[in-house]
Structure formats: C-alpha cells, structure tokens
Amino acid sequence: MKKIILFVALISGMMVMQSCVREEVVVDDTVDYDTISEVWEYSNVDFHAGNNYSKFLNFPHAIYSSDMVLVYRLAGGGSAGDVWKLLPETYYFDDETLDFGYKNDFTQYDAKIDLYGYDLAGLSGAYRLNQIFRVVVIPAYYGKSAKGKTVDFNNYKEVIDFYGIDESKFMKISE
Template identity: 65%
Template sequence: MKKITLLIAFIGMITLQSCTVNEEQNNVDNDTISEVFEYSNVDLTSGNGYSALLTFPHATYTSDMVLVYRLVDYGSAGDVWKLLPETYYFNDGTLDFGYDNDFTRYDAQVSLFGYDLPNLSNVYKLDQVFRVVVIPAYFGNKTAAGKLDFEDYNSVKEYYKLDNAKVTKIKM
C-alpha cells in the first residue's frame, strides 16, 4: 500500500508540475501619444529680455523629448518650420542673431540672441509662432534613432502621425 500511495503522489506531482501558465508580457505602451502645442503672437522684445516662456497645458514626463520649431514662412505650398536653435549670419560669415530654447516638464523658454537686437527687424521679433512637439521618450529614443531627421518638421509630423487638427493652440 505504501508503494501505491508513493506512486500516486509521484504521478500527481508530475501532473501538477506540468500545469504552468506562460503569460507573455507586452511592454510596449500603445496608448502613448505625441503632442503638439502651438504658441502664436509671441513677441521677443527688450521689455521681456528678448525671451518668452511657453507654458505647457499640462506637465510632461521628465524623460520626454521636446522639440521647438519656429514658423519661418507660409504659403500655398504649406508652412515652413525650423527647429531651434536657429542661427542667422551676415554675408561675411559672422553671427548676426539667432533663436535658442530650453525646457522643463512645465514649459519651454525661447530666446532671441545677437549683437544688435534693438535694430533687428520686427519681422524676427514680433508675432512669432512656435510649435512645441512633445515625444514620449520611448518613441523618440528607441524607434526613431538614426531613422528620422528631427530638423524636418514634416518628417517628424509624418513619423509620429501628428494630426494638425489636434494641435493645441495657445495665444500669448
């Protein structure tokens, strides 16, 4: 009887051991979406130190990639956006002026720099339009590495499937 009980216990252990569940985890975040905030009527004057603070509608994650573009031209062919930092030079190759930016989880600061900003044409200082593109770090750092030219707004828009209808517009 001991041998039969031992045999049944052994068979039971083998049977129960083979009943394991293999769960496959999907670590891809499929609901994370890139966002675009557009700031219009931005003035960069001596009164504000030639800089403007573009406050985000909500905090972003510390790991997110933030790209800031400036509208430089528009027409029937579409808008032309340039990635900051952006620099303009005199004909002799010396620095004339440029735009720079930095950002936190809550905002991006855009600054105008150069040697003679008071005499710079108002075309470059007043009524500027900026777009801030927030890309979740997983997408920005993993999938686009080496595949995407971030300076080309239209490529970024296409790659991350950014919809112009969903751009959050903010007037300054």
C-alpha cells in the same frame, strides 16, 4: 473493507490532483500603447526689452523628463505650405558674422526661447513680434523603437510623418 475503499479513494484523488497542472502565463508588455507624441502651437509670442528678449512657453501639462522636445518657428509660407525651422536658428550678416538667432531649452513644464544677437531693439518686428512656435513632444519610447531608422529633425513635415502625429489634433495656445 473500509480501509481498502479509503486507500483506493486516496490513490484516485492523488492521481486526479497530479493531472491538474498550474500554468503561469507571463505577459511581456513592453510596448507603451498609451503614450503619444504631442504638438502645441504658441502664437502671438513677442520678444522685447521688457521680457529681456526671452519667452517661456508653459506646457498644458507636465511631460516625462525622458521625453524629447523639439521647438520649431514659423519662418514663412507659400503655396507649398508653411516653413517651420528647428531651433536653434541663426541669422548672419553678409560678412558671415552673427546678426541674431533663436535658441531654446526646456524642462518638464515649459520651454524657454531666447532671442539673442546684436541690436535686438533695432531688429525688424517681423522677427520679434507675433511669432508662432510649435513644440513637438516625442516620448522617449520612440527613440528606442526607431533603431535603424533615421529622421531629419530639421524637417518638420518628416518628423510629423515619422512619428505618426495627427496635426489636426494639436493644441493651440495664445500667449
């Protein structure tokens, strides 16, 4: 009798164990919710012979090497708001030959802006002194998520709107 009870208990246990199903849940979390675009504003940027008409804008922190960096220069303003021009930016003489321009490159740690052209020492201080630049960092993820959508990178306002950047939260850095 003990053997029959043991046998029934064993069979019952096996049936109970068979009803326990282990389900694996795989979470496909490919969306990076904690990566945000950033804007840093650099003011009082001067270009002169002493710095070889170049300026490094050091980032407050390192960015990912895959991030996209856009650099804009405050070119003017009016009742409609500020006018931001995307670098590289070139100015020409009336005969359409190069006068001067701004160009940039960047690393994970900084952006370098060069003023180049002819007679830079004779160039108006309005283009050399107290310049204001905005560096817009766009995480690489956004490049993948924007498939089928386009943004005009020359239009600062469109970039800010497209990437949902809150301008009230940008960081001001004085050089």
